[in-house]
Amino acid sequence: MMNPPLVETRELSVHFGGLQAVNNVNFSLRDGELRCLIGPNGAGKTTFFRLLTGVHAPTSGTVAVNGRSIAGLQTHQIARLGVGIKTQIPSLFDNLSVRENIWLSARRNHSRAAANRIADSVIMDEVGLGEYANTETAKLSHGLRQWVELGVVIAQRPKLILLDEPAAGMTGHDMEKTAELIKRINRTSAMIVVEHDMEFIKRIAKTVTVFNRGEVLVESDVDTVLADERVREVYLGKQTGRQHDTGA
Amino acid sequence: MNGSRNYWPIAAAVIAALSAIIVLPVIYDEYALLQLTIYAILSVLALSLAFIWGYGGILSFGHAVFFGLGAYTYAIGAMNFGETTIALLLSMVIPALFAAALGYFLFYGRISDVYLGAITLTVTLIFFDLASSTSGPQYRIGQVALGGFNGIPSIPQLNVPGFPDWTLSTTELFILSVAILALVYISLRLLISSDFGRVVIAIKENEVRAELLGYDARKYKLVTFVIGGAIAGLAGCLFANWGGFTSPAVFALGQSVQIIIWMVVGGVGTLAGPVIGCVLMQWLTSSLASFGTVNNNLVLGGILVIVVLLLPQGLVPTIARLARGRRPVQRLDATAGALGATPAKSEVGA
Numbered sequence: 001m002m003n004p005p006l007v008e009t010r011e012l013s014v015h016f017g018g019l020q021a022v023n024n025v026n027f028s029l030r031d032g033e034l035r036c037l038i039g040p041n042g043a044g045k046t047t048f049f050r051l052l053t054g055v056h057a058p059t060s061g062t063v064a065v066n067g068r069s070i071a072g073l074q075t076h077q078i079a080r081l082g083v084g085i086k087t088q089i090p091s092l093f094d095n096l097s098v099r100e101n102i103w104l105s106a107r108r109n110h111s112r113a114a115a116n117r118i119a120d121s122v123i124m125d126e127v128g129l130g131e132y133a134n135t136e137t138a139k140l141s142h143g144l145r146q147w148v149e150l151g152v153v154i155a156q157r158p159k160l161i162l163l164d165e166p167a168a169g170m171t172g173h174d175m176e177k178t179a180e181l182i183k184r185i186n187r188t189s190a191m192i193v194v195e196h197d198m199e200f201i202k203r204i205a206k207t208v209t210v211f212n213r214g215e216v217l218v219e220s221d222v223d224t225v226l227a228d229e230r231v232r233e234v235y236l237g238k239q240t241g242r243q244h245d246t247g248a
Numbered sequence: 249m250n251g252s253r254n255y256w257p258i259a260a261a262v263i264a265a266l267s268a269i270i271v272l273p274v275i276y277d278e279y280a281l282l283q284l285t286i287y288a289i290l291s292v293l294a295l296s297l298a299f300i301w302g303y304g305g306i307l308s309f310g311h312a313v314f315f316g317l318g319a320y321t322y323a324i325g326a327m328n329f330g331e332t333t334i335a336l337l338l339s340m341v342i343p344a345l346f347a348a349a350l351g352y353f354l355f356y357g358r359i360s361d362v363y364l365g366a367i368t369l370t371v372t373l374i375f376f377d378l379a380s381s382t383s384g385p386q387y388r389i390g391q392v393a394l395g396g397f398n399g400i401p402s403i404p405q406l407n408v409p410g411f412p413d414w415t416l417s418t419t420e421l422f423i424l425s426v427a428i429l430a431l432v433y434i435s436l437r438l439l440i441s442s443d444f445g446r447v448v449i450a451i452k453e454n455e456v457r458a459e460l461l462g463y464d465a466r467k468y469k470l471v472t473f474v475i476g477g478a479i480a481g482l483a484g485c486l487f488a489n490w491g492g493f494t495s496p497a498v499f500a501l502g503q504s505v506q507i508i509i510w511m512v513v514g515g516v517g518t519l520a521g522p523v524i525g526c527v528l529m530q531w532l533t534s535s536l537a538s539f540g541t542v543n544n545n546l547v548l549g550g551i552l553v554i555v556v557l558l559l560p561q562g563l564v565p566t567i568a569r570l571a572r573g574r575r576p577v578q579r580l581d582a583t584a585g586a587l588g589a590t591p592a593k594s595e596v597g598a
Contacts, residue, residue, distance in 0.1 A: 091454060
């Protein structure tokens with residue numbers, strides 16, 4: 001218990017003008033843990049990821065990675081602490097090939113020879129995109145681009161992987177493959193996964209954190225969370241005495 | 249990367265340069281050679297922006313500032329030192345240092361594209377005004393009067409290093425300019441296919457993604473900008489040699505816009521395109537000037553409009569597409585066929 005948590009936020013808040021996107025979030029993740037983050041649209045999940053990666057700076061509160069505060073660090077410096085992210089809409093080097101995308105990710109922290117090996121192993125074994133290795137990512141379908149970005153993040157060999165809706169736009173079989181891949185990646189990296197699909201969540205997660213209106217609503221094991229009345233309310237929009245909720 | 253790197257553009261550049269150096273001085277007179285020399289010199293300038301804009305994604309709207317600094321630095325250095333070797337080196341070092349200082353504020357200050365264009369444009373206009381207002385005898389550096397709007401005349405020709413009396417003839421300056429053009433082209437080609445170059449292109453493609461992978465985009469852009477500044481300075485030095493004269497006109501708006509037009513016509517995201525665009529537009533300008541009755545700018549503007557409307561990717565990518573007989577999905581992809589060492593599907597792996 002001597003080690004600090006891999007990620008820890010304390011009273012983390014950010015607001016954009018009048019909008020309180022993330023409000024007073026205390027969150028902690030152990031090394032090797034896999035956590036699912038759920039919540040209706042606009043609950044602040046993606047913004048929370050942006051705070052963890054340094055794309056946004058918090059209005060108040062702190063984020064620590066491995067016990068080290070990331071305040072004042074640039075995005076690339078946070079990445080070098082071992083944080084990798086797959087964004088909701090795949091963010092790739094569109095005019096470069098699949099292999100080059102993944103190679104560039106590996107090359108940052110490895111020699112050229114090692115980067116070649118990692119790129120080969122990620123493409124062939126981990127995401128299975130061998131037949132597209134030399135295809136420009138701009139030409140691929142949304143689903144394949146999701147996998148390429150997963151490959152890019154894996155090739156980074158980060159300690160912590162943030163996945164923003166990895167299964168979005170995927171069909172049954174692909175979703176199953178993605179769940180398997182996530183479990184496999186989790187053997188070497190801790191993960192925070194934002195997802196909406198409850199079946200998918202049940203398949204991969206033990207602990208779930210629910211966001212609503214920028215705050216942590218509940219944090220518990222999957223079954224408890226799914227049975228929680230408040231969670232059902234925010235997801236199904238059954239709140240009374242309020243205007244229409246954004247969630248559904 | 250492995251052995252799949254494509255060397256034929258480099259071989260082509262070497263063969264083209266050698267043929268030009270051997271054949272052209274034999275078949276052309278000095279006047280024509282002088283004309284060809286300026287094409288080569290301005291092509292070096294075109295290559296510097298081709299690298300930082302076409303590959304680094306940095307649209308420097310005032311790129312002439314480095315060209316002008318190179319010309320003035322060479323003039324002042326050569327006239328003060330007598331021997332020109334140090335002046336030649338300084339004509340790259342001073343613009344590079346200035347690019348480093350300016351670039352530091354631009355990139356570490358996270359100035360975004362449009363503002364970066366506006367700032368670089370303003371900087372070159374400031375230099376234009378500054379150089380124009382140095383007409384009094386009190387404005388001199390060492391023995392050299394800056395001359396205000398009239399500029400600096402009688403700039404000594406480059407001499408062979410260590411031999412101050414052996415200055416270059418018209419033919420020798422032509423040979424040197426073509427050799428430097430080939431050298432710059434080959435160096436940039438190698439740089440683009442190096443690991444550094446791959447990251448530079450990646451940052452142009454998606455800066456946020458590059459940073460999320462741990463690459464410091466600011467640093468890479470700064471280095472790119474400095475390299476481009478040094479090359480433009482070298483072109484400025486050759487330009488001062490070519491005319492034996494430099495004036496604030498080198499900092500003028502038209503000079504900067506011209507480079508951008510060459511690139512748009514030839515094809516952004518290629519190295520050969522801007523060189524072809526430069527030679528073509530320069531040739532047109534001088535041909536039109538000999539008619540005298542046509543307004544040059546009107547015709548050039550018309551050509552630019554036609555190119556933008558009909559060949560939005562520029563000449564080289566369009567020709568490459570036609571040659572391969574298929575639709576280009578991306579500019580970079582189309583470029584690949586023409587230039588071999590592809591910026592798009594690189595030799596990074598495979």
